[in-house]
Amino acid sequence: MNESLGIYIHIPFCVRKCAYCAFNSYEVQSKEIKKRYVSAVKQEIEKPGDFSNDIATIFLGGGTPTCLSGESLKGMLQICHTNFNVLDQAEITIECNPGTVDRHNLGILRETGVNRLSFGVQDFHDSFLKKIGRIHTVKIVQESYKMAREVGYQNVNLDLMFGLPEQNIHHFQETIKQAVSLEPEHLSVYGLKVEPGTPLHQWREQGKITLPCDDEQAEMFEWAMDYLKVSGYNHYEISNFAKPGYECVHNQIYWRNEGYIGFGAGAWSFLGGTRWENKEGLEDYIKCMENEQSPVEKHEHIDINTEMTETMIMHLRMRHGISREYFYNRFALNIERVYGDVINDLKTWGLLVEEEGLLHLTSRGVLLGNCVFEKFLL
Amino acid sequence: MTQIKKVKQTHIRNFCIIAHIDHGKSTLADRLLEYTGSISQRDIKEQFLDSMDLERERGITIKAQAVRLNYQADNGEAYELNLIDTPGHVDFTYEVSRSLAACEGALLVVDATQGVEAQTLANVYLALEHDLEIIPVINKIDLPSSDVPMVKKEIEDLIGLDCEDVLLVSAKEGIGIKEVLEAVVEKIPVPQGEEKDPLQALIFDSYFDPYKGVIANVRIMNGTLNVGTNIKMMASGKVFEVTEVGAFYPALKSVKSLTPGDVGYVAAAIKNVKDTRVGDTITDASRPAEASLPGYKEVQSVVYCGLYPVDGGDYEDLRDALEKLKLNDAAIFYEPETSVALGFGFRCGFLGLLHMEIIQERLEREYELNLITTAPSVIYRIVKTNGEIVNISNPTNFPNPDSISKTFEPYIKANIIVPQDFVGAIMELCQERRGTFINMEYLDEKRVTLSYELPLAEIIYDFYDQLKSRTRGYASFDYEMTDYKESDLVKLDILLNAEVVDALSFIVFRDSAYNRGRIMVEKLKNIIPRQMFEVPIQAAVGNKVIARETVRALRKNVLAKCYGGDITRKRKLLEKQKEGKKRMKQVGSVEIPQEAFMAVLKMD
Numbered sequence: 001m002n003e004s005l006g007i008y009i010h011i012p013f014c015v016r017k018c019a020y021c022a023f024n025s026y027e028v029q030s031k032e033i034k035k036r037y038v039s040a041v042k043q044e045i046e047k048p049g050d051f052s053n054d055i056a057t058i059f060l061g062g063g064t065p066t067c068l069s070g071e072s073l074k075g076m077l078q079i080c081h082t083n084f085n086v087l088d089q090a091e092i093t094i095e096c097n098p099g100t101v102d103r104h105n106l107g108i109l110r111e112t113g114v115n116r117l118s119f120g121v122q123d124f125h126d127s128f129l130k131k132i133g134r135i136h137t138v139k140i141v142q143e144s145y146k147m148a149r150e151v152g153y154q155n156v157n158l159d160l161m162f163g164l165p166e167q168n169i170h171h172f173q174e175t176i177k178q179a180v181s182l183e184p185e186h187l188s189v190y191g192l193k194v195e196p197g198t199p200l201h202q203w204r205e206q207g208k209i210t211l212p213c214d215d216e217q218a219e220m221f222e223w224a225m226d227y228l229k230v231s232g233y234n235h236y237e238i239s240n241f242a243k244p245g246y247e248c249v250h251n252q253i254y255w256r257n258e259g260y261i262g263f264g265a266g267a268w269s270f271l272g273g274t275r276w277e278n279k280e281g282l283e284d285y286i287k288c289m290e291n292e293q294s295p296v297e298k299h300e301h302i303d304i305n306t307e308m309t310e311t312m313i314m315h316l317r318m319r320h321g322i323s324r325e326y327f328y329n330r331f332a333l334n335i336e337r338v339y340g341d342v343i344n345d346l347k348t349w350g351l352l353v354e355e356e357g358l359l360h361l362t363s364r365g366v367l368l369g370n371c372v373f374e375k376f377l378l
Numbered sequence: 379m380t381q382i383k384k385v386k387q388t389h390i391r392n393f394c395i396i397a398h399i400d401h402g403k404s405t406l407a408d409r410l411l412e413y414t415g416s417i418s419q420r421d422i423k424e425q426f427l428d429s430m431d432l433e434r435e436r437g438i439t440i441k442a443q444a445v446r447l448n449y450q451a452d453n454g455e456a457y458e459l460n461l462i463d464t465p466g467h468v469d470f471t472y473e474v475s476r477s478l479a480a481c482e483g484a485l486l487v488v489d490a491t492q493g494v495e496a497q498t499l500a501n502v503y504l505a506l507e508h509d510l511e512i513i514p515v516i517n518k519i520d521l522p523s524s525d526v527p528m529v530k531k532e533i534e535d536l537i538g539l540d541c542e543d544v545l546l547v548s549a550k551e552g553i554g555i556k557e558v559l560e561a562v563v564e565k566i567p568v569p570q571g572e573e574k575d576p577l578q579a580l581i582f583d584s585y586f587d588p589y590k591g592v593i594a595n596v597r598i599m600n601g602t603l604n605v606g607t608n609i610k611m612m613a614s615g616k617v618f619e620v621t622e623v624g625a626f627y628p629a630l631k632s633v634k635s636l637t638p639g640d641v642g643y644v645a646a647a648i649k650n651v652k653d654t655r656v657g658d659t660i661t662d663a664s665r666p667a668e669a670s671l672p673g674y675k676e677v678q679s680v681v682y683c684g685l686y687p688v689d690g691g692d693y694e695d696l697r698d699a700l701e702k703l704k705l706n707d708a709a710i711f712y713e714p715e716t717s718v719a720l721g722f723g724f725r726c727g728f729l730g731l732l733h734m735e736i737i738q739e740r741l742e743r744e745y746e747l748n749l750i751t752t753a754p755s756v757i758y759r760i761v762k763t764n765g766e767i768v769n770i771s772n773p774t775n776f777p778n779p780d781s782i783s784k785t786f787e788p789y790i791k792a793n794i795i796v797p798q799d800f801v802g803a804i805m806e807l808c809q810e811r812r813g814t815f816i817n818m819e820y821l822d823e824k825r826v827t828l829s830y831e832l833p834l835a836e837i838i839y840d841f842y843d844q845l846k847s848r849t850r851g852y853a854s855f856d857y858e859m860t861d862y863k864e865s866d867l868v869k870l871d872i873l874l875n876a877e878v879v880d881a882l883s884f885i886v887f888r889d890s891a892y893n894r895g896r897i898m899v900e901k902l903k904n905i906i907p908r909q910m911f912e913v914p915i916q917a918a919v920g921n922k923v924i925a926r927e928t929v930r931a932l933r934k935n936v937l938a939k940c941y942g943g944d945i946t947r948k949r950k951l952l953e954k955q956k957e958g959k960k961r962m963k964q965v966g967s968v969e970i971p972q973e974a975f976m977a978v979l980k981m982d
Contacts, residue, residue, distance in 0.1 A: 275946060377952055
């Protein structure tokens with residue numbers, strides 16, 4: 001029996017690029033390009049692959065997938081259903097930005113089987129939203145959210161960020177509280193990362209903005225962990241909180257370092273010990289498909305050491321962590337032999353604990369994730 | 379091609395130039411070369427000056443340069459003048475003394491605007507010890523600020539040389555060059571020595587040439603040195619067959635033989651400079667001289683430090699590089715050493731601080747090694763309670779305090795010449811450095827020479843920089859080693875996360891320990907990055923903690939999202955993060971950046 005897989009479809013379009021954004025997305029208005037892109041993706045999905053695994057999840061990510069019409073998105077999802085055995089209970093998520101959704105399109109998506117929405121909200125202050133280049137206001141967030149509920153979505157995520165320019169803990173607390181008051185099933189809380197090449201990076205270099213220091217950010221996140229716990233959210237991954245039973249199935253495939261297939265420009269796939277990436281450029285990707293060439297830019301063979309490293313890093317992102325048994329079953333190696341010393345050190349430093357056969361990060365470990373993960377490199 | 383004609387011994391003059399730094403020694407040497415036209419002007423620039431430039435740029439003033447000048451004197455006779463250019467730094471006093479021993483006379487160059495300086499005096503005393511005929515030369519007379527009568531008076535009063543017919547020169551402008559050459563011919567004594575006597579040749583320098591093997595620069599005192607002679611090194615007892623003898627024009631040029639009074643070189647397929655120690659006497663193995671020439675000394679390292687590759691994988695490269703440097707510089711000492719903190723490295727000994735800096739710089743520049751240097755140390759002498767005497771150059775080997783009866787450290791006598799306005803500043807500095815005042819003398823109405831006795835350990839930390847900065851660059855300084863004196867010394871340890879970091883320990887005068895420990899922990903607090911846990915930094919003498927700081931634990935290291943497309947990127951970032959830490963040294967579980975080990979070098 002083959003493991004079931006996740007499908008990721010990348011929609012690299014945005015109304016406007018945010019000041020912090022380093023993702024593969026483009027400000028595209030041209031209907032023609034969008035049309036060609038949708039055809040290209042459909043073609044890629046239809047292309048016979050050498051796997052026949054069941055599909056447990058589909059995730060339409062971006063960019064802003066809702067930059068495309070409901071019909072276009074529906075077309076892509078239908079092709080998935082035609083070509084793969086998408087399980088009945090499959091989780092189908094679409095990312096959307098407040099202000100890019102309307103009742104009509106949300107309705108079409110709902111009918112096509114989309115059962116989870118993920119809103120890029122980021123903050124509940126208009127001034128911050130404007131500063132980081134978001135196209136929406138707090139009011140639009142509330143409207144879009146309400147609309148989604150009315151259309152019938154019962155699993156909604158809100159993406160939030162901390163560490164914004166000039167943000168202090170009080171601002172952040174307001175944001176979290178407002179988000180919780182909407183009662184979404186799921187919350188993602190990310191630290192803003194300043195990527196080279198972004199306007200934000202430039203502003204920081206020029207001294208135009210001040211970001212909260214690591215200690216302040218730590219306080220923000222520590223507060224959020226406590227508050228969300230009390231509010232009934234389960235902190236199931238470093239940056240993710242969910243009401244019981246609403247943990248994101250698709251993302252857990254990544255965090256378990258299991259197989260997924262990506263379609264679209266710059267999409268990544270991981271299957272059978274190989275990870276590969278499609279061409280990132282919009283035109284490059286479309287041309288490949290139009291010329292019936294492979295859109296794959298590069299392959300990376302994941303050897304056993306790399307897989308062990310990645311498995312540890314990804315599993316430890318999840319709060320329940322990893323069991324010794326899982327590691328043994330996956331690699332036919334005792335985890336002690338590979339990581340015994342590392343695990344001991346991390347336990348001594350209070351970053352890792354072992355409970356009921358599960359190794360997992362402590363709260364402090366969560367905040368120092370990169371320090372912990374580095375130790376698992378082989 | 380120059381015709382090489384052998385001149386008679388009566389027509390040879392061997393001399394050197396002694397001067398304080400920047401008083402114009404090199405420029406004068408250049409002018410003498412140009413004037414005598416031993417080789418064409420173009421060649422002078424390309425060969426002589428270039429190699430000098432290279433040396434100056436690298437700062438290797440260890441090497442004595444020698445050059446033969448052919449001079450047609452006013453009396454119509456042709457003379458062979460051998461100029462031996464000596465290094466001028468106190469670190470190389472022994473090498474200088476061997477160069478002087480190869481000469482009969484010296485030109486004493488004094489800057490007409492500066493007057494006599496500390497190194498002028500030090501060099502004059504050295505020249506007088508060797509009974510050299512000293513010819514005073516006042517240089518830079520073209521400068522508007524020159525004060526010839528004042529400088530004359532200083533030379534007469536301080537050095538006791540008759541300045542009635544002192545040579546007035548501007549090397550830069552080429553004024554008075556001929557007069558200098560005439561004075562060399564007239565005043566410097568004819569070299570003594572008998573051709574028929576057993577061979578005695580003084581080695582005043584040696585270096586490794588990849589084609590000829592070790593080349594020894596020599597002055598023939600007695601006898602003849604020919605190709606084919608079996609020569610014997612009188613100190614080491616080793617025997618070699620001469621493959622080439624020659625002289626400096628200034629490029630090496632082989633000649634048939636070297637005879638008394640000659641300055642030249644000898645090659646004998648010698649593989650190691652250790653076998654041609656500066657100061658040793660070369661004799662004929664088949665007819666050896668009864669005694670070697672006086673003054674030979676085994677080179678003794680004065681300052682020690684640990685040198686460790688930043689990347690442990692470079693250990694073999696460091697060993698090779700040290701081996702190669704030692705080929706040309708027998709004064710370098712090194713032996714393998716292990717540090718808990720730094721891994722495998724070498725304990726290295728040097729003639730002085732400048733020598734140490736030169737070698738470090740050469741290792742980093744010429745051999746592209748990335749090094750961690752531990753705090754320089756002098757050799758401490760410790761008498762244990764059981765009567766045993768141990769010499770210690772590595773703080774790690776400092777005995778347990780309970781087993782120590784007495785501790786001693788080396789002292790120097792420092793002579794500092796300074797305008798009188800700065801006397802207070804100098805006295806303050808010397809006091810801070812545990813100096814004992816010996817003497818103060820007025821050189822003239824404005825300048826003073828101060829003598830102090832100071833522990834050598836106190837001047838190996840930025841003493842010279844302090845001296846310069848507190849006197850706006852006016853002070854000149856020279857020192858000589860004196861003796862060991864009893865001193866209350868302790869080992870100061872630095873503990874990170876309760877573990878002693880051996881490479882950070884140093885030996886210190888007890889009364890200075892608190893202060894130094896305080897500075898050290900404060901510095902380290904700012905250098906050591908926050909880690910996954912709190913890191914206490916402690917300075918301790920024995921079991922007693924005398925200073926403490928804490929590096930607070932890191933609280934956050936990126937909470938970014940990580941999805942399918944990020945896994946490879948994320949892993950690569952972590953790999954980069956880990957790679958970056960390779961430049962840090964891991965002691966216990968604490969990661970220490972390189973700068974931490976340098977912190978101890980700069981204490982103020």
